[in-house]
Amino acid sequence: MASIRVKALADLATGAMARVAVEEEDILLVHLEDGVYAVSDICSHARVSLSGGWLEGDAICCPKHGGKFDARTGCAIAFPAFTNLRKFPASVRDGQIYVEVDE
Numbered sequence: 001m002a003s004i005r006v007k008a009l010a011d012l013a014t015g016a017m018a019r020v021a022v023e024e025e026d027i028l029l030v031h032l033e034d035g036v037y038a039v040s041d042i043c044s045h046a047r048v049s050l051s052g053g054w055l056e057g058d059a060i061c062c063p064k065h066g067g068k069f070d071a072r073t074g075c076a077i078a079f080p081a082f083t084n085l086r087k088f089p090a091s092v093r094d095g096q097i098y099v100e101v102d103e
């Protein structure tokens with residue numbers, strides 16, 4: 001695993017999410033009250049970018065059909081999404097967001 005700096009924390013407000021490209025992966029960063037989380041940006045239902053969606057509390061809502069995923073775990077929590085998103089370890093150090101990806 002490699003720890004990759006992806007964004008300054010100051011550029012991702014609490015309650016916001018943003019897509020970043022890391023290696024071959026499109027990753028969605030989600031800044032919740034208790035930290036920053038990273039999951040696959042691609043909806044597991046019909047492969048659209050979740051970055052065009054919105055947050056409802058801790059749930060990522062897909063812009064295409066309204067499926068929902070737990071932002072902390074990537075687990076699918078509302079139909080028609082039923083396959084979990086891949087989760088990536090994320091951390092904040094010195095004001096920068098890091099995501100761990102396979103090398």
Ligand code: FES
Nearest residue numbers: 043045062065067
């Ligand atoms: S494409 Fe995301 S719920 Fe259908």
